[in-house]
Amino acid sequence: MKKWTMTITAILLIMMVSNGYAKDVQTNEVAHIIDVLKEKGVKPDKWTIYFNGELGFISKGLGYKQAEELKRDYPEFRWAASEDESGHYKMIGKFHHKELGLTEKVTIITYPQKEQLSSYFIYAVEGPVNTNQNWKEIQRLLDSRIRESVGGNPKIFSCVTGTYGDKMVVDLYSQANELVQAFSGVPVEELKEETFVSLSAYTEQWEQAIYTGHQNKMNLQVALRSEGLGSKTTVTIGTPIITSEY
Numbered sequence: 001m002k003k004w005t006m007t008i009t010a011i012l013l014i015m016m017v018s019n020g021y022a023k024d025v026q027t028n029e030v031a032h033i034i035d036v037l038k039e040k041g042v043k044p045d046k047w048t049i050y051f052n053g054e055l056g057f058i059s060k061g062l063g064y065k066q067a068e069e070l071k072r073d074y075p076e077f078r079w080a081a082s083e084d085e086s087g088h089y090k091m092i093g094k095f096h097h098k099e100l101g102l103t104e105k106v107t108i109i110t111y112p113q114k115e116q117l118s119s120y121f122i123y124a125v126e127g128p129v130n131t132n133q134n135w136k137e138i139q140r141l142l143d144s145r146i147r148e149s150v151g152g153n154p155k156i157f158s159c160v161t162g163t164y165g166d167k168m169v170v171d172l173y174s175q176a177n178e179l180v181q182a183f184s185g186v187p188v189e190e191l192k193e194e195t196f197v198s199l200s201a202y203t204e205q206w207e208q209a210i211y212t213g214h215q216n217k218m219n220l221q222v223a224l225r226s227e228g229l230g231s232k233t234t235v236t237i238g239t240p241i242i243t244s245e246y
Helices: 027-039 062-073 135-148 172-182
Strands: 043-058 078-083 089-097 102-113 116-128 157-163 186-192 196-202 220-226 233-239
Touching (some): 027 043, 027 135, 027 233, 043 135, 102 135, 116 135, 172 186, 172 196
Antiparallel strands (some): 043 157, 078 089, 089 102, 102 116, 186 196, 196 220, 220 233
16 A cells, blocks of 8 residues: 555646646745745745645545555544545544644545545645745655655645735735736736735746636736735735635
């Protein structure tokens, strides 16, 4: 049995079709995003890097056996499982690395599809932004998890969140454009609301990229949300796209 995924058959892509895969996990992109946010007066709070994989189709009952084997392979993780009335089974494992100041999280979801069960996983590593971030060690950890699970060059998703604090951002759209320009990015799609703005863009600074629903190449997404006049503004930057809530 191969650790993490046992018999993965393909990489699970999120809503998009990729034009290629990253050669390495780009922790330097996360570090770059953090540096840009600081330069623009944003206090970066948290970073996340994650990838997905499919377990494929399995016979009913096997998914639970795989879950138990996974728990035995990684006893240092704390595991919790749940199942709803429709037969969707979810198991989440977490492990906190005190020396690196980060947390690993594995989510395995198994759900009925006709007479079989389909199963996939999401691996994530996340941590608070601090001055002692050891990106080389984080890179080694990610590389080892990729080898143990999907192998090859999977699509890696990264995200950094932060806030402007007490600084009032009057024009969210202008501020979002300023952040895109800081990465030498060219906007390809946008969403504008009174208290929320999202810009999808493409920058040649990063190799990894995907295509939007309108077939525009992108590898950078910037989102700003205001909680109202005089309140803080939340900033989320992801590559090649933000897949978490923002």
